Amino acid sequence: MRYTIVDAFTSSKFGGNPAAVCVLEQSYNDELLQALAAEFNLSETAYLSKRAEGEWDLRWFTPLREVNLCGHATLASAHALWSQGLENSDNIRFHSRSGCLLVSRNDGRICMDFPRTKTLEQPHVSEAVKNAVAGFVSVADAGEDILVELPNAEAVAGFVPDFAALAAIPVRGVIITAAGDDCDIVSRFFAPRFGINEDPVTGSAHCALADYWARRLGKAEFSARQLSPRGGELSVALRDQRVLLFGQAVTTMAGEVLAIPHR
CATH class of the missing domain: 3.10.310.10 (Diaminopimelate Epimerase; Chain A, domain 1)
Structure with a gap:
């Protein structure tokens, strides 16, 4: 093979x-x-x-x-x-x-x-999420994942993951995100329950990010950057119930x- x-x-x-x-x-x-x-x-x-x-x-x-x-x-x-x-x-x-x-x-x-992933903000945040990610702005269900908005891009870049705490959240992965400084949105993605402590660039997560930030920013096209150590860039466009990733x-x-x- x-x-x-x-x-x-x-x-x-x-x-x-x-x-x-x-x-x-x-x-x-x-x-x-x-x-x-x-x-x-x-x-x-x-x-x-x-x-x-x-x-x-x-x-x-x-x-x-x-x-x-x-x-x-x-x-x-x-x-x-x-x-x-x-x-x-x-x-x-x-x-x-x-x-x-x-x-x-x-x-x-x-x-x-790709299919759009609908996000729904949680009115009551679980203790598991609070233990894993401090100082969040909001938390939303995102299909198999959970999405956590932080105050700014600096907070996303400086986030120090506690992988045991992240693994205690019963989801596929945890997306942390914020509005970008020199792009529309930034994010990081952690999935220790699936053997991926931090994923360098996560296309599927942007199916939820597009849905979430469309409401926040009032737009349907985004420049996106994932702030992992390797880093990566992509363009995202929301098209009704689909998401285009470039x-x-x-x-x-x-x-x-x-x-x-x-x-």
């Missing part, structure tokens, strides 16, 4: 969010796919199986479990298919746990069409998985 490591949501190598991309030529059991994801030990490993021209099945695994939606590994998957000549169409339909995801390329940028990606490594049972 061949694999590729792609840095997503960046135009520079060793920036953005790395994902492993594996194109499967036969079926493998989930235990093997999970073991490989743990071996790569990146926030996400993507597995692709071709259906037809422009049509692929796509699954995402963290080091601990399979997830329902991942933005950066979808971006990485499309980049890998196009850069390796495995896909000729400028529009790819990925069939996933979150339905059909359309990804297209134009003028060096990749656009992903970014770039670069390939950093490629190789072969040898620990595959003979069939």
